[in-house]
Amino acid sequence: MFGPEGPTLRELAVQALSSVERGYDLLAPKFDHTPFRTPDAVLESVAKELAPLGPFEDGLDLCCGTGAGVEVLTGLCRRSVTGVDFSAGMLDVARRRVRPPAGGPGVAWVRGDARALPFAAAFDLVVSFGAFGHFLPSELPGLFARVHATLRPGGRFAFPVLAPPRPTRPGYWALLGFDTVMRVRNALWRPPFVMYYRAFRLGAVLRELGEAGFVTELRALPEFGRRGDGGPRVRLVVARRPQPAAGSVNS
Known part of the structure; x- marks a missing residue:
């Protein structure tokens, strides 16, 4: 599943019995050789979909990991790109592997918690790839409120969402089994x-984005096709912080 350069079963077990932060510090050197990294095809499709919505000046990759999303942003943003993650190990790998294109935007790395972003109206575009499983549903309102405050009026928050597998598919039971194991683990281990x-x-996510003040649209990523019911296999959520109405005070 992971290949010869990926983590061993023992290393995965140690990670799983650690905190999220410590677990990713341990996994960081081999993270790009696991299925947990967002596939290049998804990254490229998101970049293609976002490009016509620009130009963007400043971009933020939320929970940036080893920097794959930062590389996407360097092709979309003209002035600066920032990657934020709470794992020092992941950031160390990102600093070494990401090489901004010549003449491209400046790149900065910030260690921080996505639920307490240290920015205010600093970005035109925020993206995130594959990180939301680390947030409990009760944490989404605060997370989305912080992202909203981080964006300038008119800025966008974008992230891909895969359609969940149906109960008739093996993937459904694999994900259910994984979540069940994690719930048991968390009930027994600290x-x-x-x-x-x-x-x-997705339904709850769209509702919470609206409550946070976003205007949201869904865009199908056509490269991944459609399911048997006609729905897209992968969607891009694009949530926009509205411009203040004429004569109103920008909040």
């Missing part, structure tokens, strides 16, 4: 390791 694949539900 510190908790929050990673639930089935807790991030």
Whole structure:
């Protein structure tokens, strides 16, 4: 599953019995050789979909990991790109592997918690790839409120969402089994390791984005085709912080 350069079963077990932060510090040197990294095809499709919405000046990759999303942003933003993650190990790998293109935007790395972003109206574009399983549903309102405050009026918050597998598919039971194991693990072991694949539900996410003040649209990523019911296999959520109405005070 992971290949010869990926983590061993023992290393994965040690990670799973650690905190989320410590677990990713341990996994960081081999993270890009695991299925947990967002596939290049998804990154490229998101970049293609976002490009016509620009130009963007400043971009933020939320929970940037080893920097794959930062590389996407360097092709979309003209002035600066920032990657934020709470794992020092992941940031260390990102600093070494990401090489901004000549003449491209400046790149900065910030260690921080996505739930307490240290920015205010600083970005035109925020992206995130594959990180939302680390947030409990109860944390989404605060997370989305912080992202909203981080964006300038008119700025966008974008992230891909895969359609969940149906109960008739093996993937459905694999994800259900994984989440069940994690819930049992967290009931019996401390510190908790929050990673639930089935807790991030699109309907609830759209509702919370609206409550946070975003205007949201869904865009199908055509490269991944459609399911048997006609729905897209992968969607891009694009949530926009509205411009203030004429004569109003910008909040």
